[in-house]
Amino acid sequence: xxxxxxxxxxxxxxGDRRAASKLLSRVEQSDPAVxxxxxxxxxxxxxxxxxxxxxxxxxxxxxxADQLIAHxxxxxxxxxxxxxxxxxxxxGGAVLGDRVRMGRHAEDPGVWIRSMAARGRLGGLAxxxxxxVTILDALGVDVILIETVGIGQSxxxxxxxxxxxxxxxxxxxxxxxxxxxxxxxxxxxxxxxNKADAPGTDRMAAGLAEMAAGVHRPDGWSIPVVKLExxxxxGMPDLAAAIDxxxxxxxxxxxxxxxxxxxxxxxxxxxxxxxxxxxxILRQDDxxxxxxxxxxxxxSLDPHALAARxxxxxxxxxxxx
Amino acid sequence: xxxxxxxxxxxxxxGDRRAASKLLSRVEQSDPAVxxxxxxxxxxxxxxxxxxxxxxxxxxxxxxADQLIAHxxxxxxxxxxxxxxxxxxxxGGAVLGDRVRMGRHAEDPGVWIRSMAARGRLGGLAxxxxxxVTILDALGVDVILIETVGIGQSxxxxxxxxxxxxxxxxxxxxxxxxxxxxxxxxxxxxxxxNKADAPGTDRMAAGLAEMAAGVHRPDGWSIPVVKLExxxxxGMPDLAAAIDxxxxxxxxxxxxxxxxxxxxxxxxxxxxxxxxxxxxILRQDDxxxxxxxxxxxxxSLDPHALAARxxxxxxxxxxxx
Numbered sequence: 001x002x003x004x005x006x007x008x009x010x011x012x013x014x015g016d017r018r019a020a021s022k023l024l025s026r027v028e029q030s031d032p033a034v035x036x037x038x039x040x041x042x043x044x045x046x047x048x049x050x051x052x053x054x055x056x057x058x059x060x061x062x063x064x065a066d067q068l069i070a071h072x073x074x075x076x077x078x079x080x081x082x083x084x085x086x087x088x089x090x091x092g093g094a095v096l097g098d099r100v101r102m103g104r105h106a107e108d109p110g111v112w113i114r115s116m117a118a119r120g121r122l123g124g125l126a127x128x129x130x131x132x133v134t135i136l137d138a139l140g141v142d143v144i145l146i147e148t149v150g151i152g153q154s155x156x157x158x159x160x161x162x163x164x165x166x167x168x169x170x171x172x173x174x175x176x177x178x179x180x181x182x183x184x185x186x187x188x189x190x191x192x193x194n195k196a197d198a199p200g201t202d203r204m205a206a207g208l209a210e211m212a213a214g215v216h217r218p219d220g221w222s223i224p225v226v227k228l229e230x231x232x233x234x235g236m237p238d239l240a241a242a243i244d245x246x247x248x249x250x251x252x253x254x255x256x257x258x259x260x261x262x263x264x265x266x267x268x269x270x271x272x273x274x275x276x277x278x279x280x281i282l283r284q285d286d287x288x289x290x291x292x293x294x295x296x297x298x299x300s301l302d303p304h305a306l307a308a309r310x311x312x313x314x315x316x317x318x319x320x321x
Numbered sequence: 322x323x324x325x326x327x328x329x330x331x332x333x334x335x336g337d338r339r340a341a342s343k344l345l346s347r348v349e350q351s352d353p354a355v356x357x358x359x360x361x362x363x364x365x366x367x368x369x370x371x372x373x374x375x376x377x378x379x380x381x382x383x384x385x386a387d388q389l390i391a392h393x394x395x396x397x398x399x400x401x402x403x404x405x406x407x408x409x410x411x412x413g414g415a416v417l418g419d420r421v422r423m424g425r426h427a428e429d430p431g432v433w434i435r436s437m438a439a440r441g442r443l444g445g446l447a448x449x450x451x452x453x454v455t456i457l458d459a460l461g462v463d464v465i466l467i468e469t470v471g472i473g474q475s476x477x478x479x480x481x482x483x484x485x486x487x488x489x490x491x492x493x494x495x496x497x498x499x500x501x502x503x504x505x506x507x508x509x510x511x512x513x514x515n516k517a518d519a520p521g522t523d524r525m526a527a528g529l530a531e532m533a534a535g536v537h538r539p540d541g542w543s544i545p546v547v548k549l550e551x552x553x554x555x556g557m558p559d560l561a562a563a564i565d566x567x568x569x570x571x572x573x574x575x576x577x578x579x580x581x582x583x584x585x586x587x588x589x590x591x592x593x594x595x596x597x598x599x600x601x602i603l604r605q606d607d608x609x610x611x612x613x614x615x616x617x618x619x620x621s622l623d624p625h626a627l628a629a630r631x632x633x634x635x636x637x638x639x640x641x642x
Contacts, residue, residue, distance in 0.1 A: 035625055038623070038625060039623040039625060039626060042620060042623035042624065042625075043620050043621070043623060044620075045620070046620055130624065258618065261618045262614055262615075262618060265614050265617045265618060265624060266602055266603065266614065268624045269602050269614075269624055269627060269628050269631065270598070270599060270602050270603075272624055272625060272628035273598050273602065273628040273631040273632050274595055274598060276628055276629060276631075276632040277591070277594050277595060277598060277632045278591060280632060281587055281590050281591050281594065282587065282591075293583055293586050293587065293590075294583075296586045297579065297582045297583060297586060299363060299364050299365075299366070299367055300364070302359065302360045302363035302364060303363065303451065303586060303589045303590055303593055304356055304359060304360060304363075304593060305360060306590060307590050307593035307594040307596075307597055308597060310590065310594040310597075310632070311594050311597040311598045311601060311631070311632065
């Protein structure tokens with residue numbers, strides 16, 4: 001039986017990697033016909049662990065992802081990497097080269113690597129990345145690594161998917177501390193100083209640890225600081241232990257885990273609902289909206305009143321749980 | 322009678338500048354109690370002309386705005402300037418100094434200058450800037466200049482307010498042509514090469530004119546290129562003539578004018594509806610939404626289905642025009 005004989009969702013739940021690739025491609029093309037498959041997969045899923053890796057260009061995100069793949073493979077876990085390609089001129093970077101670097105895992109059937117375009121949002125995640133997580137989770141992947149450049153929106157976006165957010169920095173350039181100041185301590189669960197052979201690493205790690213100690217997160221988690229030399233594998237056991245500790249902490253504290261899920265879903269809803277809203281407003285094919293816009297042109301209706309109607313929450317009353 | 326004795330809207334419609342400032346401050350604080358006043362003012366308005374001035378830092382936007390103020394004042398028109406302060410570290414710039422430069426008009430009761438913070442969107446307009454236009458228009462201002470740094474979102478945002486968009490550039494640095502390539506020709510109605518004594522100006526102006534001639538806009542407008550020395554006033558009659566020509570073109574072609582209004586309203590709706598949506602999703606006080614989120618956590622509901630309910634368009638059926 002091939003994917004064409006049954007729904008893509010069925011095939012994916014049976015472990016068909018090609019079906020997963022096919023559905024993801026259709027998701028990236030914004031094909032609305034995929035919704036029933038995605039809904040089925042979402043309801044069947046929830047087993048995979050999602051790790052977010054973020055940080056400025058050159059911090060070694062792909063090298064770290066590569067080491068983490070090897071680590072999880074040694075545990076016989078299936079791993080997927082979603083690398084969000086910065087399509088913005090502000091970020092640039094050797095993304096293709098980085099992909100090639102992870103090529104040593106390309107032949108491993110337990111590893112799944114996919115790049116996704118960020119589509120115009122500065123460093124932000126692709127809107128489809130949430131669906132990618134749904135698909136990979138349903139496919140039976142154990143660990144999903146999402147790698148994204150840490151600029152602008154991405155730290156917030158990544159928190160809408162990742163169970164554990166790893167923020168990578170280096171002592172090079174010295175702007176790591178500045179990045180951390182910008183409020184990311186609220187979402188970074190593990191701070192990493194990569195390229196730990198660089199001068200200033202100890203000072204930076206100490207500074208970050210001091211800063212992290214001053215943060216009192218609502219979830220009670222104490223943010224660890226890990227020194228890493230990802231290209232040589234140095235410090236990887238510490239990073240792996242920190243990841244395990246954070247995941248265990250969330251599992252051991254059901255209220256923390258629930259708050260995390262709710263935060264993820266809220267952030268995801270925002271992305272999906274905004275996309276719906278944008279489509280509804282821009283598509284120009286709803287005569288009700290077009291005549292309402294004409295009423296605003298004629299000033300018999302005002303923009304606030306019309307906007308309020310576009311986001312009316314009445315349909316929530318129909319929610320069946 | 323003071324503003325406290327009647328509604329702010331009444332006072333503003335009677336020409337009370339203090340009432341206008343007061344309402345705008347409340348708008349900037351996102352006070353929901355201002356909505357009835359804004360709705361009243363919007364329905365009563367529609368007379369002011371709105372000019373958008375955008376361009377990269379250092380292009381001379383404030384100097385040009387200053388010259389345009391003087392130009393419109395010579396015609397005895399009342400003028401307002403809304404300067405959107407870039408609050409982003411990416412833009413920076415001598416915004417305060419620029420404000421001071423326009424200080425020569427500070428004592429003129431026919432001139433109204435206000436800075437607004439961009440609030441986290443890269444170079445984008447303040448969400449309140451649309452309401453500021455509504456208020457100034459109702460106050461009886463004839464020309465509203467909106468000045469914003471041309472990075473990222475701002476060229477699109479400015480098109481949601483301005484009747485005529487003026488894109489300023491200089492031959493300095495030589496990245497002007499690159500900026501134009503990024504699709505802004507679809508929204509820039511007048512291209513200006515400022516600091517026209519700089520070497521390379523003629524070549525740049527010729528290049529822009531050639532590029533503009535290759536653009537076939539749906540509204541049929543041919544984009545003029547104006548050489549300007551805003552600091553000395555050189556070229557100002559050409560810029561003023563280009564503005565008059567564009568406004569006259571929109572008035573002479575009702576379909577063009579209507580399409581412009583509809584585009585402005587659509588963009589405005591997007592900003593307002595997104596803000597509503599964000600508030601609704603993040604505020605955590607609607608038990609219907611909170612229980613729906615719990616259903617998504619439990620995977621008996623999926624994020625797409627819930628997002629669709631958050632943007633249901635059914636309430637449009639209630640639109641009274």
